[in-house]
Amino acid sequence: MSDTREGVRYRPADLIQHATALFAAAGCDGDKPATIASRLVEADLLGHTTHGLALAPAYLRDLESGSMTARGEPDVVADRGAAITWDGRRLPGIWLAAKAVDLAADRATTHGLATVVIRRSHHIGCLVVFLQRATDGGLMVIVASSDPAVATVAPFGGRKAVLTPDPIAIGIPTDGDPILIDISASITTNAMSDRLRREGKRFPGRWALDAAGRATDDPAVLFTNPPGTILPTGGTDHGHKGYGLALLIEALTQGLGGFGRADTPTGWGASVFVLVIDPVAFGGAGEFRRQTGWTAAACRANPPAPGVDAVRLPGERGLARKRRALTEGVELYPGIMTALAPLSAKFGVDVPEPL
Amino acid sequence: MSDTREGVRYRPADLIQHATALFAAAGCDGDKPATIASRLVEADLLGHTTHGLALAPAYLRDLESGSMTARGEPDVVADRGAAITWDGRRLPGIWLAAKAVDLAADRATTHGLATVVIRRSHHIGCLVVFLQRATDGGLMVIVASSDPAVATVAPFGGRKAVLTPDPIAIGIPTDGDPILIDISASITTNAMSDRLRREGKRFPGRWALDAAGRATDDPAVLFTNPPGTILPTGGTDHGHKGYGLALLIEALTQGLGGFGRADTPTGWGASVFVLVIDPVAFGGAGEFRRQTGWTAAACRANPPAPGVDAVRLPGERGLARKRRALTEGVELYPGIMTALAPLSAKFGVDVPEPL
Numbered sequence: 001m002s003d004t005r006e007g008v009r010y011r012p013a014d015l016i017q018h019a020t021a022l023f024a025a026a027g028c029d030g031d032k033p034a035t036i037a038s039r040l041v042e043a044d045l046l047g048h049t050t051h052g053l054a055l056a057p058a059y060l061r062d063l064e065s066g067s068m069t070a071r072g073e074p075d076v077v078a079d080r081g082a083a084i085t086w087d088g089r090r091l092p093g094i095w096l097a098a099k100a101v102d103l104a105a106d107r108a109t110t111h112g113l114a115t116v117v118i119r120r121s122h123h124i125g126c127l128v129v130f131l132q133r134a135t136d137g138g139l140m141v142i143v144a145s146s147d148p149a150v151a152t153v154a155p156f157g158g159r160k161a162v163l164t165p166d167p168i169a170i171g172i173p174t175d176g177d178p179i180l181i182d183i184s185a186s187i188t189t190n191a192m193s194d195r196l197r198r199e200g201k202r203f204p205g206r207w208a209l210d211a212a213g214r215a216t217d218d219p220a221v222l223f224t225n226p227p228g229t230i231l232p233t234g235g236t237d238h239g240h241k242g243y244g245l246a247l248l249i250e251a252l253t254q255g256l257g258g259f260g261r262a263d264t265p266t267g268w269g270a271s272v273f274v275l276v277i278d279p280v281a282f283g284g285a286g287e288f289r290r291q292t293g294w295t296a297a298a299c300r301a302n303p304p305a306p307g308v309d310a311v312r313l314p315g316e317r318g319l320a321r322k323r324r325a326l327t328e329g330v331e332l333y334p335g336i337m338t339a340l341a342p343l344s345a346k347f348g349v350d351v352p353e354p355l
Numbered sequence: 356m357s358d359t360r361e362g363v364r365y366r367p368a369d370l371i372q373h374a375t376a377l378f379a380a381a382g383c384d385g386d387k388p389a390t391i392a393s394r395l396v397e398a399d400l401l402g403h404t405t406h407g408l409a410l411a412p413a414y415l416r417d418l419e420s421g422s423m424t425a426r427g428e429p430d431v432v433a434d435r436g437a438a439i440t441w442d443g444r445r446l447p448g449i450w451l452a453a454k455a456v457d458l459a460a461d462r463a464t465t466h467g468l469a470t471v472v473i474r475r476s477h478h479i480g481c482l483v484v485f486l487q488r489a490t491d492g493g494l495m496v497i498v499a500s501s502d503p504a505v506a507t508v509a510p511f512g513g514r515k516a517v518l519t520p521d522p523i524a525i526g527i528p529t530d531g532d533p534i535l536i537d538i539s540a541s542i543t544t545n546a547m548s549d550r551l552r553r554e555g556k557r558f559p560g561r562w563a564l565d566a567a568g569r570a571t572d573d574p575a576v577l578f579t580n581p582p583g584t585i586l587p588t589g590g591t592d593h594g595h596k597g598y599g600l601a602l603l604i605e606a607l608t609q610g611l612g613g614f615g616r617a618d619t620p621t622g623w624g625a626s627v628f629v630l631v632i633d634p635v636a637f638g639g640a641g642e643f644r645r646q647t648g649w650t651a652a653a654c655r656a657n658p659p660a661p662g663v664d665a666v667r668l669p670g671e672r673g674l675a676r677k678r679r680a681l682t683e684g685v686e687l688y689p690g691i692m693t694a695l696a697p698l699s700a701k702f703g704v705d706v707p708e709p710l
Contacts, residue, residue, distance in 0.1 A: 082437045083467025083636040112438025115468055117637050140606060158657030158666040162650065170599065172606045179606075181599035187589075205592045213660030233589055233596045234542075237560045241588045241597075244525065244536035244669050247650070251495060251527045251534075255646045258638020262649035281438040282472050283613020291610045294617035295517065295602070302513030305568030311513040314599050 009329030014352035015041045018344070019056055023092075025347035026063040027070035032095045039094045043126035045325045046318035048182070049333035050191035051126035057339045058268070059092070059123070067267045068092060068122045074099075077119070077258070082111035085257065086118045093124035093270050097143060101130045104276035105139055112281030118272040119257030120265075123147070128182040128318070130274075131171030135178035138285050140277040144168040145270045146253045148260040152193075152222065153186045154229040156243035159213035161229045162261075165189045166249040173279075175293030180315025185246035186230045193219045193230060207231055249273070329355040364684030369707035370396045373699070374411055378447075380702035381418040382425035387450045394449045398481035400680045401673035403537070404688035405546035406481035412694045413623070414447070414478070422622045423447060423477045429454075432474070432613070437466035440612065441473045448479035448625050452498060456485045459631035460494050467636030473627040474612030475620075478502070483537040483673070485629075486526030490533035493640050495632040499523040500625045501608045503615040507548075507577065508541045509584040511598035514568035516584045517616075520544045521604040528634075530648030535670025540601035541585045548574045548585060562586055604628070684710040 019037030028036065036059070044052030062068035067090065074086035074096060084103065088096050100116035107114030124130075127143045134141035144167065151161035166185040171178050187207040196203065197219040210221040210228040215236050221228035232242025253271035254260025260271060279288035302311040325331075337351070344351045374392030383391065391414070399407030417423035422445065429441035429451060439458065443451050455471035462469030482498045489496035499522065506516035521540040526533050542562040551558065552574040565576040565583040570591050576583035587597025608626035609615025615626060634643035657666040680686075692706070699706045 078637055080467040080636045083633075085637045111466065112435040113468070113470055115632075119638065140610070142603075154660075155654040155657050155666050155668075157659055157663040158654070159660045160657050162653045162657065170603045172602065172610070179602055181602060183596045183599045187593050187596075209660060213658075213663075233593065235589075235592065237590065238542050238588065240669065241538045241542075244538045245600075247527065247534055247536060247654075247669065248497075248525045250650055251643075251647050252632075254650075255495070255527070255643045256632065256634060256637040258634075258642030258646070260646040260649070261653070262645050277470075277607075277611065278438075279611060279613075281435045282433055282440045282611040283474065287613030288606075288610045290617050291613070291615040292606050294615070295605055295609075298517045298616070299510040299513070299602075302510050302515050302517065303568075304512055305509075305514045305564060308512040308568075311510050313510075314595065314602065 007331065009331050009355045010352055011355060012041055012045060012325060012330055015044070015053065015330065018349060018352045019053060021349040022056065022060060022340070022343060022347055025349055026060050028063070028092065029071040032092055035095045035098050036092050039098060039125060039129045041330075042129040044330055044332060045322040046126070046128060047321045048126040048128065048318070050189065050195055053336050053340065054333060055123070055125055057343060060343055062122065062268060074118065082107055082114045084114070084116045086116065088118045088121035090120055090122050090267070090269060093121040093272070096121045097124040097130050097272055097274065098133070100272065100274045101133055101141060101143065101276065104274045105134050105137060105141070108139060108276040108278040109280075113275065113277045116274045117253070117256045119259035121270045121272050123268050124270050124272055127167050127169035128180050128315070131169055131180050132178060134276050135171040135173045138173050138279065140173065140279065141171040142168065142273075142275040144249045144252055144273045146250050147268070147270050148254050148263070149265045149267055149269055150190070152190050152230050153232060153246060154209065156232050156239040159209055159211065159229060161227065163246045163250060165230065166246045168245070168249055172292055173289060174296045175289045176296065177319055178315065179292065179296060179313050180318065182314065184233070185242045185249055186232050187235060187242070188230060193222050197223060206235065362686065364686050364710045365707055366710060367396055367400060367680060367685055370399070370408065370685065373704060373707045374408060376704040377411065377415060377695070377698060377702055380704055381415050383418070383447065384426040387447055390450045390453050391447050394453060394480060394484045396685075397484040399685055399687060400677040401481070401483060402676045403481040403483065403673070405544065405550055408691050408695065409688060410478070410480055412698060415698055417477065417623060429473065437462055437469045439469070439471045441471065443473045443476035445475055445477050445622070445624060448476040448627070451476045452479040452485050452627055452629065453488070455627065455629045456488055456496060456498065456631065459629045460489050460492060460496070463494060463631040463633040464635070468630065468632045471629045472608070472611045474614035476625040476627050478623050479625050479627055482522050482524035483535050483670070486524055486535050487533060489631050490526040490528045493528050493634065495528065495634065496526040497523065497628070497630040499604045499607055499628045501605050502623070502625050503609050503618070504620045504622055504624055505545070507545050507585050508587060508601060509564065511587050511594040514564055514566065514584060516582065518601045518605060520585060521601045523600070523604055527647055528644060529651045530644045531651065532674055533670065534647065534651060534668050535673065537669065539588070540597045540604055541587050542590060542597070543585060548577050552578060561590065
């Protein structure tokens with residue numbers, strides 16, 4: 001399999017074109033194929049390899065089974081200018097989230113801030129890929145997501161899963177590159193746990209509890225019956241912090257959306273919260289950039305602790321990786337192109353040539 | 356000293372009356388004395404003993420020195436309905452924050468959500484005391500704060516302080532008691548570090564770095580020259596999560612306020628961000644409560660991990676403590692009434708009698 005060889009690289013535009021063709025062939029209408037494809041590849045460019053093209057086969061399977069809706073628009077549940085709620089009708093989450101950020105950005109320039117909440121979205125992939133659309137316009141943006149059909153994280157002190165990792169991504173404009181934060185309310189993600197388990201690897205720390213509630217670095221405990229749980233951020237030491245963050249994100253997504261765990265939904269999905277804030281409406285765009293730029297510079301100039309080569313800003317490494325990938329091509333995580341090959345054949349879509 | 360004896364209790368109303376008289380005697384006008392006093396005592400009732408009446412002597416000192424402004428209103432920097440910015444003129448932060456939550460709650464019922472950002476506030480104390488004013492009305496509320504004149508937390512990987520603990524409190528209505536979350540972007544707070552150091556105690560874990568960047572449980576490293584730093588939430592293992600949260604909170608408070616570290620301010624102060632969200636404008640108040648209530652119940656019913664007696668919701672223990680204190684009286688942390696005694700004498704204010 002060519003993509004498992006060291007150093008095989010692809011032109012990002014070729015990967016986008018390929019994925020666009022796949023999602024169009026799978027029945028997605030309008031700008032959905034191009035939006036989904038570009039955001040999946042963007043995740044790979046930034047180095048989020050569990051949430052890039054690696055997701056495409058599962059998305060295409062859900063389109064085929066009807067668990068992902070291929071066509072149409074979300075239903076508008078409520079719209080009060082700065083506060084919008086959509087029913088996503090299980091449409092592609094990446095497309096819904098991208099559209100939600102655009103709408104929130106537009107409304108924020110009028111109201112100072114605006115929120116779009118989406119219930120019954122399909123999975124939205126890597127949250128960080130939605131940020132630069134807002135930060136490029138000088139706007140601050142928050143995207144958070146939970147999946148009410150899945151539970152892998154226990155409340156702090158417990159050992160039965162109630163919550164999802166509940167990721168939150170934050171884009172902050174500065175006087176230079178934006179700060180692109182991508183964190184979650186649990187120490188690690190479902191996708192990373194699954195990858196490590198399949199590869200027979202361990203977490204770098206005791207990031208999970210087994211079903212009996214004992215801390216471990218073995219991701220296999222998440223796949224026993226009954227299953228163990230991923231620890232909230234802070235772990236056994238101060239996991240009440242991640243627990244609090246998870247409850248916040250579940251309330252912003254499922255609570256405001258009015259659809260969630262109480263409805264025992266099935267199928268891979270997401271509840272989404274988007275908030276865009278326009279600094280112009282507050283203390284001013286220039287002042288905002290002056291403050292965030294000062295703090296960013298102070299972080300970058302920080303003397304590193306032993307064993308650390310340099311202090312970085314969130315997103316700094318990803319943006320550097322993306323710049324390199326745009327000129328030198330992107331190296332996909334092993335197995336991705338292999339998994340796409342039969343789907344490409346099935347839909348009669350040409351497989352991209354490596355560089 | 357009577358208040359260092361085990362079991363000495365005070366009637367909360369007596370403590371509020373006492374502190375109100377102190378802040379009035381120190382020159383605060385209007386409803387400031389009563390608001391400050393009630394919120395400080397509320398922190399003690401909830402068990403946040405480092406951020407209750409323990410703060411009063413320092414606040415009174417800053418009023419005397421003029422570092423806290425005693426009288427008047429904040430200046431309105433910007434007001435776009437759902438987005439309001441105040442210059443706090445170093446007025447009492449507790450009073451400003453309480454007023455900001457009231458205004459944001461009022462505006463949120465019109466716009467669906469509303470934000471008040473305050474620059475140049477004085478210290479706002481315990482953030483959790485501002486939540487119930489909003490949650491009692493069915494509103495979700497977030498209060499975050501940073502102090503641009505202070506730095507005790509390093510960016511993840513670094514060893515020189517750039518950030519503050521950057522607390523964030525979140526109030527979430529449910530079908531029963533509200534969830535009252537009180538977390539911060541660092542593992543512990545400045546006040547707790549200071550208390551443990553004075554008492555010759557250690558942190559429960561390696562929550563700090565010494566000036567050379569080595570992890571330690573000794574709070575004394577924060578008071579050396581050069582000083583060590585408090586670790587971000589996640590610690591040496593996954594502190595990029597707390598680092599990201601800190602950058603978010605610094606941007607929401609100082610960035611949007613247009614005043615912060617770039618201005619090298621001096622004096623004990625705060626930059627404040629308040630967001631209130633009305634579920635009525637989204638998926639509906641009943642649906643919101645149904646989702647948050649379901650999740651709350653699932654957390655409370657969770658089987659505890661070994662060594663844990665029961666899984667609790669954030670705020671549950673504090674609300675129980677408050678109910679008990681309202682009937683049985685509140686036991687202050689040792690030393691608080693002793694510290695207030697000379698100020699009471701100076702201002703000619705009667706010291707409350709223990710029960």
